Amino acid sequence: MARVGKLTAVGAGVVGLGTLVASYAMDDDQHTKRQFARVVASEGLYARPTKPLPTREEQMKNLRLEQFDVLVIGGGATGTGCALDSVTRGLKTALVELDDFSSGTSSRSTKLLHGGVRYLQKAIMGLDYEQYRMVKEALHERANLLDIAPHLSYPLPIMLPVYKWWQLPYFWFGIKMYDFVAGKECVKSSYAISKEKALELFPMLKKDRLVGAIVYFDGQHNDSRMNISIALSAT
Template identity: 80%
Template sequence: LIHGGVRYLQKAIMKLDIEQYRMVKEALHERANLLEIAPHLSAPLPIMLPIYKWWQLPYYWVGIKLYDLVAGSNCLKSSYVLSKSRALEHFPMLQKDKLVGAIVYYDGQHNDARMNLAIALTAARYGAATANYMEVVSLLKKTDPETGKDCVRGARCKDVLTGQEFDVRAKCVINATGPFTDSVRKMDDKNAAAICQPSAGVHIVMPGYYSPESMGLLDPATSDGRVIFFLPWQKMTIAGTTDTPTDITSHPIPS
């Protein structure tokens, strides 16, 4: 998913957390950006929230409408309420005796693996040198004559397939290493405080009949306090997710 984070907006409102709000606002902007620049890899996806108690209907409705409002001009489509019968048409496995209705809102769905490949191919097309299976061993620094400070001007890299090492020099170095962000930052400053908390999420791939082809399901409050979703993906259904702190590894495994 590419989303602003309905739950983050809830936390921002309940805790009056301006940083959470700014994060949601920025994420919604990035959602719109991805949908615009990569329409062949991204698409709006309606997501249904089942409602099991009558008092939850106005509560979630207000929250989702605020989500639409925060998105502003980047709102994909307006959210709406579904009756119990219509909700069961989309997801017949819901608890029929307790269900009172549902709310549908829109977020984005995105093929991140293909997007990574598209970025690399586009960069190569415009003259960039691209390389896979490369590891940063250390950062190369050079003293700035104006400030007298050491500035990063490249990296010592290692081909993990052959073991060969070589230097790559550049005027600007961007640290876009995901969960490895802090390890690269510490190459620049060993006393740098950690800013990234790695987490492990497990998804289960299920047969496609567990969800309609054009709608997902989100249950924001399961019996064990987690969020669970069912999303259509590549003619299958993805269910999840767990979200637990973990150690950084190049080869994550389900737990």
């Protein structure tokens, strides 16, 4: 019976998480569909290739016979990004990968698109302008990816449980500053919820001394598919 109880609690927690994500996803569904349709129309995602892709043997032959300006070693996020950058500068570029695209670290990230709430705290507490600039730039990139790749990225609600009364206004102010720094690129305004609502969404939360929660929004994306898209863009 104890095991059944644990499984039930786990299931309830998963359902709670699904409720939180789904509630936002339903609100934003029409916007995402419009964005995806725009990307498909502008980039021809469903267009068939006009010629067959070169075989591995042909690619190896080209590497031996042709002269390249840049050779990129590694087909992860950094490698494909460097390849795309060099191609857009007009440089003839070759990329080699030992295994497969995103076979390593680039498919094992947190998959978050975020500006960094913790970095913003450091910027404010330490009056560190460089930290602030980093957060500002990251928030801009978050908005950019959500806009240009709605088929690979989406807004993500994050709930922060609060267990001390004084932390509620403290965290609320910090998260509101996060929204403020994002400006017009804010995904969705953060808000506070009651203890009862937090437990409804996440029944497995520790109930003792829970006073409420803060919900804020960042982004999440499919890191490995994003990497493949960057590699294809460099071809």
